[in-house]
Amino acid sequence: MLDSKALASIPLIPANTAPPAPDYPWPKPYTSAMFLSFDVDAESAWTSKDALHAQRLITMSYGGYEARVGTPKLLELLDQLDLKATFFVTGWSVDAHPAMAEAILKAGHEIGHHGYHHLLPDPGDPWIEEELERGFEALKRRLGVKPIGYRAPYGEFTEELRAALVRHGIVYTSSFRDDVRPYRHLLADGRPGTIELPVTASYDDWMHGLSARFSPRSIFPKEHVLSIWKDELDEVRDWGAMVTTVLHPQCSGRPMRLRLLREFLTYAKSCSDLWITTGEAIAANFQSHETAAASRADQASR
Ligand SMILES: [Zn+2]
Numbered sequence: 640m641l642d643s644k645a646l647a648s649i650p651l652i653p654a655n656t657a658p659p660a661p662d663y664p665w666p667k668p669y670t671s672a673m674f675l676s677f678d679v680d681a682e683s684a685w686t687s688k689d690a691l692h693a694q695r696l697i698t699m700s701y702g703g704y705e706a707r708v709g710t711p712k713l714l715e716l717l718d719q720l721d722l723k724a725t726f727f728v729t730g731w732s733v734d735a736h737p738a739m740a741e742a743i744l745k746a747g748h749e750i751g752h753h754g755y756h757h758l759l760p761d762p763g764d765p766w767i768e769e770e771l772e773r774g775f776e777a778l779k780r781r782l783g784v785k786p787i788g789y790r791a792p793y794g795e796f797t798e799e800l801r802a803a804l805v806r807h808g809i810v811y812t813s814s815f816r817d818d819v820r821p822y823r824h825l826l827a828d829g830r831p832g833t834i835e836l837p838v839t840a841s842y843d844d845w846m847h848g849l850s851a852r853f854s855p856r857s858i859f860p861k862e863h864v865l866s867i868w869k870d871e872l873d874e875v876r877d878w879g880a881m882v883t884t885v886l887h888p889q890c891s892g893r894p895m896r897l898r899l900l901r902e903f904l905t906y907a908k909s910c911s912d913l914w915i916t917t918g919e920a921i922a923a924n925f926q927s928h929e930t931a932a933a934s935r936a937d938q939a940s941r
Contacts, residue, residue: 657835660820663928665879669914672881673872673907674836674921675724676813677713678790679743679888680757681705681732687757687792698852701889706736709892714746716897720904724748725918727790727813730755730777737781744782749917751788752778752809759793760800767800771807788918790814794838794885801833802826809833811922816840819880821925834922836883841871843885848896861899868903876912881921 665672682702685692692698717724726743728750733740744750755773758766778784787810791800794814801824804812811834812824819839824832840846847859847867875882891900907913 655815655817655824657822657825657832660818660822661928661932662820663925663932665914666924668911670879670912671876671910672914672916672921674813674881674883674918675722675904675915676751676790676884676918677724677726677886677888677891678753679705679710679726679728679732679739680753680792681729681736681739681889683729683731683754683757684887684889686731687759701852705732705888705892706739709888709890710739710743712892712897713886713888713900714742714748716901716904717748718746720901720908722904722908722915723917725751725788727751727753727788728778729753729757729792730774731757733777733781740782744784749788749919750778750782750784750786751790751813751918752786753790754792757792759795760791760797761795762797762799764797767797768803771800771803775807787811787922788813789833790885798827802828804833805830810926811836811918813838813883813918819875819878819882821881821921823925823929834925836881836918836921838883838885839871841867842882844887844890844896845885848890848893848899858895861895861902864899865903869906872907872910872913876910 680702682699685698685702726748728740728743752774754770755777756770758770760767775785778786787808789804789809789812791814796814805826813836815835815837816839818835818837821834821836824835826832847864872882886900890896907915
């Protein structure tokens, strides 16, 4: 509810005070990039809305599709196309479907942190730290992985979370929607934060194709989504920028959606200027340019 007290509490500064994204080249011969990433929520996408969903078997079956069909099909497609991607997996999904998580890792893809119960990070939530710790613990215990990338469940963020991720050694995050190139976050106390690999709703498959229970949206035909995805990609290539996909096995692993993804990724692969890769690789490339720029600035100041 907006009252005058609430309005007066809104700071008169941008919510994100990070400096502009630095301009640096992508690795040769590429002039643009695609961060190919998937969010594996499985049933936690549904239980995070209502814990009682755990007893609603058909609602749960939407998420269960990921382990039974969606993820294996996506892994098969990536193998056929010889592509490596990042999978942000919730800790609950790793615990409930260890064989699925192991298959992702065995296929050589990067595993990222995506919370434990897929809880939306909201200001003042008491469970932000516990969600993070349980997520790390599950990835370590089941897969022996210490992730360096984090994507927020429901794509939401808070200042406490931004600082906590740095404390836990997360190198890059991928949730903000305010740029088309990687940039470095700035914490409230002035310290540098994680590297952000920004996302856009255009490549979130829930927007176009999930046959979500009780969703007011209809499913977009393949041609419509392909047109959105190609136009966004081609313009971004002209800009020398990057796109980030936010794809879910319970959506893009469905037969019609997989056909769409196959067609889109085949097109993307035909763009010889486009670097299709993991978040880890894009973050490492950012870091090397950031280090080089800092040493140039240091030389110039002597
Ligand atoms: Zn998610």
